[in-house]
Amino acid sequence: MPPLPESVPFTWYLILSAVLFSLGVAGFLFRRNVITVFMSIELMLNAVNLSFVAFSYKFKQPDGHIFSFFVMVVAAAEAAVGLAIILTVFKNRRTLEIDEVSSLKN
């Protein structure tokens, strides 16, 4: 095993971000509960935020923090509207499985 570097290489942050984003995509595609699918989207947004903050660190500019702040704001709005949609779907269909809500298919 190679010795650990003195400080964290910049690429490690991006790789961690890529791993988290891929896991979010996997959850989005594999899970059938609509709430878990929604949480996978939040995981993807978090992974992107990590890239923003890492680049902000690399270039010594706080602009990336502003962008991830805006991502958080939009995620909050999206969560409110999305969960309201889930509530409405559940009221009308009595189910949370995404495969059973397919009236827009074909």
Add this chain to the structure above:
Amino acid sequence: MEHVILFLVFAAIAVICAVNLVLQTHPISSALSLVGVMGALALIYLQLGGEFIASAQLIVYAGAIMVLFIFVIMLLNAGTEHKMPRTLWVKYGGLPLLALFIGVAAWVIQRMFPPAPSGLFGNMTHGTPQDIGRLLFQTYLLPFEVTSILILIAILGAVVLARKEIQ
């Protein structure tokens, strides 16, 4: 040295919680794993000098948004999801393909950026609330005001969608 160990610990927590989020079948377990991911990411932001963004991550994401999720899970009494039959190549090809994709992404990232040392606590001091506030209310004032309108529309949309139908 200790910076690297701290980063590896937080990164391991984040990845394990994310894997748990994908593997759990009950939404409450997934929600708790997501809180774990967000907490670990907040600590990594702190390492990257984002004091404001770390606290915003904890308050807005791990606090407000996850409470909203857990409210809805409890309200709908969401249970374990049913096992569905999957096609064969999804069952056996999905995980190797995902690992391959992550490997290719990591290789591209390593190729694109030469390994420059970074990631020390206290190396960047431009992420304090003072700096963020100055930037937010001067350079990014218009986007900030537009997001306030966006949130207003989101509130209206949520209320309209979730209201009771009046006959």
